Amino acid sequence: MSVISRVETFLVAPRWLFVRLETDAGAVGWGEASLEGHADAVRAVVDQFAEYLVGQDASRIEDHWQVLTKSGFYRGGPVFGSAVAGIDQALWDIKGKILGVPVYDLLGGAVRDRIRMYGWVGGDDPSGIADAIQAQLDVGLTAVKMNASGVMSRLGTVAEIDGVLDRVAAAREVLGPYRDVAVDFHGRFTLANSRRIAPLLEPLRPFFIEEPVAPENSHLIGQLAQATSIPVATGERLYTRQDFLPVLQAGIAVAQPDLSHAGGISEVRRIAALAETFDVQLAPHCPLGPIALAACLQVGFATPNFLIQEQSIGIHYNQGAEVLDYVIDKAPFRFVDGHIELLANAGLGIEVDEAAVRAADARGHSWRTPIWRHRDGGVAEW
Structure with a gap:
C-alpha cells in the first residue's frame, strides 16, 4: 500500500493553482485545480x-473521489469541483507512475495515436485577425478559436452584429476550406441575440459556436440548437x-467539461x-496550465468520442508566465501537423519543473x- 503523506498547493502565475501529492514511498503526483x-x-x-x-491509500482513486464529492452535506459547484479535480489528477498521476504506464492505459488504452489541437486568436475585441491566425498556422495548428465579441449589448446593435460577422469572415478568408474556426460567445449573449446572429454565421461554417447562453440559462440552449x-x-x-444531462438532451453537439473544474x-x-449516448463529441475546455492540458490529453487518448483539444500556449490571458515554463521537457507538447502525438511517459506524461513551481x-x-x-452602467458578462 502506498500511503499519502503530504498534500501541497502552489499558487503560480498567471492564474493557476497546482496540487502536489506525495506518498510515504516517495511517489509524487501533480494535479491542477485552477479556478x-x-x-x-x-x-x-x-x-x-x-x-x-x-494517511490514506493513494491507489483508491474512486473511493477518494466518492468521499470528497459526497461525504460533505454541502457539496458541488466550481470551488469544490476544482479542489477534487486537482487531487484526482494527482492520484491518477501517482498510480500511473507507480505502475509505469500512462494514465490512458489505466483507462483502457489508447484509441488514437494523436489529438488535434486548437489555439486562441485575438482578445475580446480582436483586431489583426489575419496576422493572429497566420501565427497559429505557423506553429503548426489547423484550427483556432476566437471570441465573437467583447462587451455585447443585450440585443446587439447593427454595428455589433456586423462586427461579429466581419471578424469571423476575416478568419475564414485566412483559414480557407480545410481549416477550422470556432466562435466563442462566452456566455455574453442573450438567447435572443444568439438566435439572431447564429443563422448569419452559417455561410461562414464555424466549427462550432461555444457558450451561446450563460450557464445559468442552459435550460434555454435547446432553442438555439434547433434554430x-x-x-x-x-x-x-x-x-x-x-x-450535462439537460444540455445533452437539448441537442448540443460538443461537450466541453474542464478537467480542472x-x-x-x-x-x-x-x-x-x-x-x-447522445452522439455528442468531447472537446475539453483548457485555457490553463500544463498539468491540466496533460490530464485532458490522457482522457482524449482513451475516449472514442473525442473531437479536439483546447490549449493556451501563447493565449492573450497569460501574463507573467507561460504554459511551458513549468515543465522540464517541452517535447511532449510539440505540435505535429496540428496534433499532439501520443504521450509515452508514465502518469500524466509530463515532468513538472518543481523548482520553477x-x-x-x-x-x-x-x-x-x-x-x-454596459453603457448604461449595468454589469455585463465577461
Whole structure:
C-alpha cells in the first residue's frame, strides 16, 4: 500500500493553482485545480480535504473521489469541483507512475495515436485577425478559436452584429476550406441575440459556436440548437454528469467539461461516456496550465468520442508566465501537423519543473475576473 503523506498547493502565475501529492514511498503526483479568479478559495478546500487524505491509500482513486464529492452535506459547484479535480489528477498521476504506464492505459488504452489541437486568436475585441491566425498556422495548428465579441449589448446593435460577422469572415478568408474556426460567445449573449446572429454565421461554417447562453440559462440552449445548423458547444461552467444531462438532451453537439473544474479525470470520463449516448463529441475546455492540458490529453487518448483539444500556449490571458515554463521537457507538447502525438511517459506524461513551481508560488498571484459594464452602467458578462 502506498500511503499519502503530504498534500501541497502552489499558487503560480498567471492564474493557476497546482496540487502536489506525495506518498510515504516517495511517489509524487501533480494535479491542477485552477479556478480562474478564485484560486485562494480552492486552495482552502484542498487544505481541508488534505485532513482526510493524509494517511490514506493513494491507489483508491474512486473511493477518494466518492468521499470528497459526497461525504460533505454541502457539496458541488466550481470551488469544490476544482479542489477534487486537482487531487484526482494527482492520484491518477501517482498510480500511473507507480505502475509505469500512462494514465490512458489505466483507462483502457489508447484509441488514437494523436489529438488535434486548437489555439486562441485575438482578445475580446480582436483586431489583426489575419496576422493572429497566420501565427497559429505557423506553429503548426489547423484550427483556432476566437471570441465573437467583447462587451455585447443585450440585443446587439447593427454595428455589433456586423462586427461579429466581419471578424469571423476575416478568419475564414485566412483559414480557407480545410481549416477550422470556432466562435466563442462566452456566455455574453442573450438567447435572443444568439438566435439572431447564429443563422448569419452559417455561410461562414464555424466549427462550432461555444457558450451561446450563460450557464445559468442552459435550460434555454435547446432553442438555439434547433434554430441553427452550426454545432453548439457548451460545458466549461458545468461540473457534473447531472449538469450535462439537460444540455445533452437539448441537442448540443460538443461537450466541453474542464478537467480542472469538473471533478478531474474520473468525472470527465463519465461525462464523455454519457455524451457518447447522445452522439455528442468531447472537446475539453483548457485555457490553463500544463498539468491540466496533460490530464485532458490522457482522457482524449482513451475516449472514442473525442473531437479536439483546447490549449493556451501563447493565449492573450497569460501574463507573467507561460504554459511551458513549468515543465522540464517541452517535447511532449510539440505540435505535429496540428496534433499532439501520443504521450509515452508514465502518469500524466509530463515532468513538472518543481523548482520553477516553488519559485512561482513564492511570488504568487492575485488574478481576478475583470468587471465589465454596459453603457448604461449595468454589469455585463465577461
